[in-house]
Amino acid sequence: MFILSLALAAAAAIWGVPWKLAAGLNIGFLLLSFADLAFLPKSSQIRLKRRVPEEMERGLPADVGIEIENHSQLPLTLRIIDDLSDSFARPFPLKRKLAGNTRGTVQYETAASIRGHYTLNRIYIRCSSFLGLWEKQMVKEAESQVKVIPDLTETRRYLENAQSYLLYEGEKIRRQQSGAGEFSKIRAYAPGDDPRKINWRQTAKLQEVMANVHEPEHGKYVTIMIDCGRIMGAELETGNRLEKALEAAMTTAAAALKNGDYVSVLAFSKDIQSYVPPSKGMQHLNFILKALYSIQADAAESNYSGAFQYLQSVQNKRSLLLLFSDVRTFTLEEGALVYLKRIRQRHLFFMLGIEDNILSARAKDRPDTIKSAMLKSMAQQQILIAKREKLRWEKQGLQMAEAPEGGLAAAAVSHYINVLNRGLL
Template sequence: MTTSLMRRWPRFRFLARFFFDDFILPTRRLILLALSGCPLAALGYLLGWGYAVFWMVNGLLVIASVIDLASLPRRRELIAVRELPEQIDLGRALPVCIRLENRSGQLVWYELLDDLPLSFDRLEPLAGELPPGSVTVRYETRARERGTYTLSHLYLRYRGSIGLWQKQAKLSCKQSVKVYPDLSAVRGYLNSLQESLIVDGRKVMRRATSGSEFHAIRDYVPDDDPRHINWSASARTRRLMTNQYRPEQGKVVTILLDCGRMMGVELNGRTKLDLSLEAALTLAAVALRQGDQVALLAFSHETKVYVPPGRGLAHLHTLLDAVFDLQSDFVESNPLQALEYLFRQQKRRSLTVLFSDMENYLLEDQMAAYLRRFRRSHLLLLLSLADPLLHAWNKAETVSSRLAYIKALAQRFQLDRKAFQQNMIGAGIQVLDVPADQLTLAVVNRYLEIKAREAL
């Protein structure tokens, strides 16, 4: 900033405060009264009264304006306090409570507008009466993007009983709110006392009840394996008892989140990264509840976040705080670099679940070879969201040569995706290309299936 600009800057700040913070505006009533005085002044001029009517009408307006302005409350006599939750889920209603306090001793009418971020639903100004004392105003809004947002000010306009002029004030009321991913599936699982997980009204497979690790002794039922009967316990209780086994706990599940350009594509108003993040957190909750350890790595062209393996539901909060504000970068992702970083950090064998886009798998020349090498020390599960546009073009009717050409291309891309899946499955690498509404269901089911088979 130059010296001349530094000298003039205090004046600009004064003008900004005057016009935006403490400006006085005429109301609709004053404008209508001023316009209605014009016919009266014209009538008086025609009747030969000269400008007497004109000066009388305008003089009354001036006197009323002076009285109105003098009676308006001072800015310091109006106090606003905002209350809102510290965190909210994406797309959920955010309740906001504003308490207005009037210390002027007179009734005023107000219009209130909150300083909402651009990604929040916009609202009309809140209007009402503010008697002496305090009034509580409530409204709801919704956030459309994850992250940490700050609500800095409240914009208030108020007028008195005469209602010719209104003042506007910019009240400082700084608060922050964290917008988390939609955690309804995670909370539904953690709060469930059943032996199954319900996701979007559909039942995920039952938790594995067999394995190699001893869990408990219970009563024998006809469907139990006779080889697991505990004869010593049966002799003590004089009824058949059986040993209950479960899969081994303490395994490591590593989640890789692609934050590259392709993950910023929207599907029905939600980005692929949002959908993948919600599915990843649900998988983490299930794995931690099963007694396993969970690590997480987020990457684009470079490593963005790495959370080492941890156990217990308290670790879920660590994962959530690390990734709730992740955004997709407008660059091509580099999954090979992320896998190399993970290979250096994670020496212990783990189930590595990669949330990415199928195009990244197909376009990366060295991807298949590196995945086969990585498969030797880790169990891999590749996840991708199916492209609804390709599915729609595959089902389109060929009513013209142009549509036939587009359909042929769509089928070609679909065949490439299936060929990559078959190639990876042949190498012992599981690949899931599922619709967006089935991603959470598919990844949790596959994890529980792997646990039941003790493939890790």
């Protein structure tokens, strides 16, 4: 407004407009401006309420709604900014027009890149006057709690169709459980089923290949260990190593709980971060999720020896011990070998890590230049060292494997099913 008044005065001076006319224009503009100011509603006449889901999955979009109540007689033109953390997508400002004495809703889509518990405290709004000469800024208190949990896409895929999940994703096992257990039902034969389970009588009767289904033995114990140390904070194409480990752990836990087995979870870094005692039933998956959703990668190195020592004190029954960590880092931890030799006498140990895509790509590069040849040689040397260390541990009866970033969950579930099929527990 002040700038426009100066502009009118400058124009009057340049073009020789009489000062009385210029002053009249200025006064008229000021009166119009103050009249427009009267069309701004009071802060108490605007009420806002946020509708946000209690839980959001990391990286997946979620809808948030802001309900607006205009208790004034005046129409509103609003710009809205919600109090989201920087780890959320922020499609602001939101714009909304609302007539007098009406209600409305403005919606937006957001996604969080970092897990954890978040508190959304305020909503910031700017309300424009009728002519747009004035804007009033308001801050509305609207506290909401949001939990950002791991991405459960892999878990849902397994629960929706376990056979299909193992058939197209699993690298070690491409069939469902079969063999031991009581007879359950007869169903259509599916690719990956054991041919020995074909029911020839029903096949001849129905003119369709049918197979017997046996209920697997229940009540086995599965212990999932999740490394939360420094190396697990290494970034991948989507998230970091810890994110993929958590997603794989939740999928494996869901598979075991669906099968009627007991599942316990231990998360550790330098110290024990969380421990969920063994229990069964799908409701136990919620307890595991509640204990793990806010865990972050620690800046300190992992204390494997301390974690195994703690595990020995809380887990006495024989179980499949599944460790999610970095294979190369773990094989250099000589102190853990002492505890693992004891644990191996009671538990069935298996470790899963994520392949180093950069190292593998370097090892496959064409040596077109001296630099590329040196990089290729160094990458191949590192791979050979890792294989040698891995073989040394496997000779102690400690199995290890690496899987692609997107196949970690499938590899873990496939190994679990393989263990059950072979009756190793």
